[in-house]
Amino acid sequence: GAVVSQHPSRVICKSGTSVKIECRSLDFQATTMFWYRQFPKQSLMLMATSNEGSKATYEQGVEKDKFLINHASLTLSTLTVTSAHPEDSSFYICSAEEGNYGYTFGSGTRLTVV
Amino acid sequence: DQQVKQNSPSLSVQEGRISILNCDYTNSMFDYFLWYKKYPAEGPTFLISISSIKDKNEDGRFTVFLNKSAKHLSLHIVPSQPGDSAVYFCAATGNQFYFGTGTSLTVIP
Numbered sequence: 001g002a003v004v005s006q007h008p009s010r011v012i013c014k015s016g017t018s019v020k021i022e023c024r025s026l027d028f029q030a031t032t033m034f035w036y037r038q039f040p041k042q043s044l045m046l047m048a049t050s051n052e053g054s055k056a057t058y059e060q061g062v063e064k065d066k067f068l069i070n071h072a073s074l075t076l077s078t079l080t081v082t083s084a085h086p087e088d089s090s091f092y093i094c095s096a097e098e099g100n101y102g103y104t105f106g107s108g109t110r111l112t113v114v
Numbered sequence: 115d116q117q118v119k120q121n122s123p124s125l126s127v128q129e130g131r132i133s134i135l136n137c138d139y140t141n142s143m144f145d146y147f148l149w150y151k152k153y154p155a156e157g158p159t160f161l162i163s164i165s166s167i168k169d170k171n172e173d174g175r176f177t178v179f180l181n182k183s184a185k186h187l188s189l190h191i192v193p194s195q196p197g198d199s200a201v202y203f204c205a206a207t208g209n210q211f212y213f214g215t216g217t218s219l220t221v222i223p
Contacts, residue, residue, distance in 0.1 A: 009210060038211060044150065044160060093211055095158075103152060103201065108211035 002028050002098045006106030013084055013113055021079045021109045023094030029074035030096035035067075038091035038108070047092075050077040084113040117141050118206050120214035128222050133191040135217050137204035140185065144206040149178060149189045152201045152216070161202070162189070194221045 003026040013019050023033055033050040048069050049057040056069035068080040081088055093108040119138045127133045135149075145166045150158035164171040164178045164187075171178050177190045187206075191198055199221050204214045 038207075044148075044158060091207075091211055103158070103203070103216060105203075105205075105211070105213040110210065 002026075002096070002104045004030075004094060004096050004104045004106040006094055006109055008109060009107060010110045011112070013111070015085055015113055016083055018080055018082045019084055019111060021081070021092055021094075021111075023077045023079070023096070023106050025075045025096050025098070025104075028096075028098040030077075030098060031074060033071060033077040033094055033096045035069060035077070035079050036093045036095070038093055044093065047079075052077075081111065084111070086113045089113045116215075118204060118212040118214045120202075120204060120217050122217050123215070124218040124220070126220045126222060127194045129196055130193045133189075133194045133198065133219055133221065135189040135191075135202050135204075135219065137187040137189075137214050138185060139187065139206050139212070141206070141208060141212075142182070142185065143208045144212075146207045147178070147180060147187050148205045148207070149176075150203045150205065152203065158203055191219075194219075196221045196223050 005024045007022045031052045035047045036044045037047050038044050046059050047062045050069045050071040052071045052074050058064050071077040089112050091108045094106040097103050117140050148163040149161040151161045152158040162173050162176045162178050164180050169180050179188045201216045201218045203216045206212050
């Protein structure tokens with residue numbers, strides 16, 4: 001089946017620095033990928049829809065300048081958390097939809113900002 | 115290696131009957147489990163969750179059962195309605211997040 005690889009799985013960074021998270025579709029091409037944020041013991045929150053070759057579509061309340069999304073190729077989307085603060089600490093999860101295999105999630109990135 | 119598995123890719127149920135969606139996991143360290151529902155062309159939305167210290171959680175027509183010894187999770191929908199037709203994902207979390215591959219439920223009017 002389709003595999004979505006997310007990297008890194010865990011990252012600890014200092015407040016004020018930026019962190020890049022990569023999401024790759026390994027055996028299929030994904031024109032659309034989704035980025036989510038998961039707070040502990042809460043539901044998945046859709047942050048943005050990443051479209052290959054065009055600007056991402058952000059959900060209401062998500063800061064575009066803080067969460068930069070780049071979908072430069074059909075197999076790679078990146079999420080950069082800029083000027084990270086402790087309140088940005090969370091699980092970030094990507095997913096992609098592929099016609100034959102349906103909807104596949106990455107295994108998430110646990111971001112801790114200290 | 116798939117740590118969370120949904121072995122039934124699809125399920126069809128008559129309206130009014132019970133829908134049972136199953137999920138198996140391999141890691142006994144998972145401490146929280148969630149079910150999500152996804153309609154076509156939309157992102158998944160949270161449905162119901164259960165902590166590993168419980169064996170049942172109920173919310174309206176939806177009940178999640180957890181059998182830790184069998185490492186098995188199930189979602190019961192009673193009574194099933196046509197609007198429940200969607201793809202259902204189970205997920206488990208410990209240090210990371212693991213999703214099943216989804217089960218497509220069709221409720222037949």
